[in-house]
């Protein structure tokens with residue numbers, strides 16, 4: 001039985017697209033629904049065009065009540081009977097109340113070589129620090145932001161005159177290689193970290 005995957009996006013959704021496009025007939029998982037907090041997310045339009053189910057729950061009416069927002073997502077997801085969630089550029093922090101029931105079954109991609117640079121502006125921070133290399137990490141989601149066991153990393157060398165935007169673009173290319181490769185092996189039951 002294929003694992004039923006829900007993919008969460010907030011923006012363009014290029015990582016979501018890379019995951020969906022990799023989930024062919026022989027893949028151990030299948031994309032079932034694409035979820036967003038943002039009805040304008042490019043990823044939602046792409047998913048609709050691709051014939052995938054979509055769920056949009058706008059976070060704004062919930063204000064600071066993150067658990068009510070998360071409850072609305074959980075209710076909307078229940079009929080899809082998901083086995084796994086992949087966060088793919090989902091820019092809302094999820095609390096322990098949502099994360100804990102998905103423990104060991106929710107993945108995230110983060111644009112840094114964790115444990116370096118949790119949170120935002122990772123590319124600028126790597127450049128400011130004068131690091132020799134940067135990259136991206138896929139990890140299991142735990143209630144602590146951008147923590148949790150590492151399932152894979154891809155490295156990108158920094159160049160002398162890099163801007164954060166140029167670096168982000170090179171990291172994104174690696175994200176699109178890493179995330180599908182990690183999901184493929186994780187969904188087949190192999191949790192060994194994949195280092196590209």
Ligand code: GAR
Pocket residue numbers: 009010011012013014015016043088089090091109110111119136172175
């Ligand atoms: C990606 O670089 C992803 O790693 C990052 O947002 C971008 C989303 O791009 N995620 C985070 O910063 C999570 N905190 P995409 O919508 O094209 O996949």
